[in-house]
Amino acid sequence: MEFTISGRIRRRGLRLVGWSAPGVLGFAGWAAASTGDRRNGALALLALSAGLLLRGVGELRRLRKPFRLRLDDAGITLHDAELPWSAVESIALRHPPKSAEDDSSSAPPPRLVLRLAPGAELPRTGGSTGRGAGGHGADPDEHVLLDSTDLDQPLHQLVEALREFAGHRLETAPRQVLPPGPRDRHTPERGGVERQFTARPGARARARLALAPAATALCAAPLAVGAACGGTLDSEPRYGLFALPAALFGWLSVRATRRHLRPLRLRIGPDGIGLREPAGPEWFARWADVSAVSTSPLPHTVGTGPHLVVYAAPGADLPFPRMFVDRGHRGYALLPLDRLPDRGREVPAALRAFAPDRYTGPD
Numbered sequence: 001m002e003f004t005i006s007g008r009i010r011r012r013g014l015r016l017v018g019w020s021a022p023g024v025l026g027f028a029g030w031a032a033a034s035t036g037d038r039r040n041g042a043l044a045l046l047a048l049s050a051g052l053l054l055r056g057v058g059e060l061r062r063l064r065k066p067f068r069l070r071l072d073d074a075g076i077t078l079h080d081a082e083l084p085w086s087a088v089e090s091i092a093l094r095h096p097p098k099s100a101e102d103d104s105s106s107a108p109p110p111r112l113v114l115r116l117a118p119g120a121e122l123p124r125t126g127g128s129t130g131r132g133a134g135g136h137g138a139d140p141d142e143h144v145l146l147d148s149t150d151l152d153q154p155l156h157q158l159v160e161a162l163r164e165f166a167g168h169r170l171e172t173a174p175r176q177v178l179p180p181g182p183r184d185r186h187t188p189e190r191g192g193v194e195r196q197f198t199a200r201p202g203a204r205a206r207a208r209l210a211l212a213p214a215a216t217a218l219c220a221a222p223l224a225v226g227a228a229c230g231g232t233l234d235s236e237p238r239y240g241l242f243a244l245p246a247a248l249f250g251w252l253s254v255r256a257t258r259r260h261l262r263p264l265r266l267r268i269g270p271d272g273i274g275l276r277e278p279a280g281p282e283w284f285a286r287w288a289d290v291s292a293v294s295t296s297p298l299p300h301t302v303g304t305g306p307h308l309v310v311y312a313a314p315g316a317d318l319p320f321p322r323m324f325v326d327r328g329h330r331g332y333a334l335l336p337l338d339r340l341p342d343r344g345r346e347v348p349a350a351l352r353a354f355a356p357d358r359y360t361g362p363d
Helices: 006-033 036-064 155-169 203-228 237-261 347-354
Strands: 069-071 075-078 082-084 088-094 111-116 142-147 195-198 265-268 272-276 282-286 290-294 307-312 323-326 329-336
Touching: 006 036, 069 155, 075 088, 088 155, 195 347, 203 237, 265 282, 265 347, 272 290, 272 329
Parallel strands: none
Antiparallel strands: 069 075, 075 082, 088 111, 111 142, 195 265, 265 272, 272 282, 290 307, 307 329, 323 329
């Protein structure tokens, strides 16, 4: 399957040039005809437009560089090299680190990173060697083949081609978590009946459940008595002293009841893995969208206990919150295992039963 980047780069470059060139001319004329603060404002806008114009010209200049990427049964074909699959140790879609200015909650678009097998070389012409793998350090065996933001084709087509032709060489999770290797196709019959782990309310939660309604009734009693006697909050200001506490304790009662009726629950079954926070919605991910699941301490942290962490398969979006990027791959920290009954000791066994090829961690 052939992949190209010229169309998107051309459209992006022409868009930048088309919007910024008139701005450069207009703001240049405004700056020439103005003085004082008006001129300073015009010069600032002129500098901004000129920067966008230069960026657009730079994008169009990229079209002069040859590019080719073809994936097939024989291997990978580039514009200046051909690699059989035997020369490829792994190939992955990795997210580069976020820039300091990026404060969004999503991961940056991924890059296609190739890792050569031991002893293999990428016979590229001078000046066309790939960069370090997604900014994770200069590794001579790793080469960035393209940025997905430049790809003309949809990302899912690249993922499908990688699954079809790269096979077990496709890196779907950090190598330190789950190295590339053959993966069994998931069958719904495997693992048996779904396992559910429900966190029962502790002593403090039971106390809140009992005390909040009692406090609500205690604060609401004077209001009820006053209303029965024909009084109002306007005519009897002292009744108003009980209104705010009654509303507050009423809200706490509703919240405690909802958390009691919908406690924390983890589901692991033949279809996938699901998590429901107390009194919250349930998030569920199918095994086809999960590349790896771990019950180890959180990566890049010190002193954290075992956490349940799932990694998204290439091209898949998982519904869980608390997303992070671990060595180029998107992970989701579901919860610490000590929040579950018996500190989650039965969770690894359930994961091994339903997702043995995706699970990594202690027994």
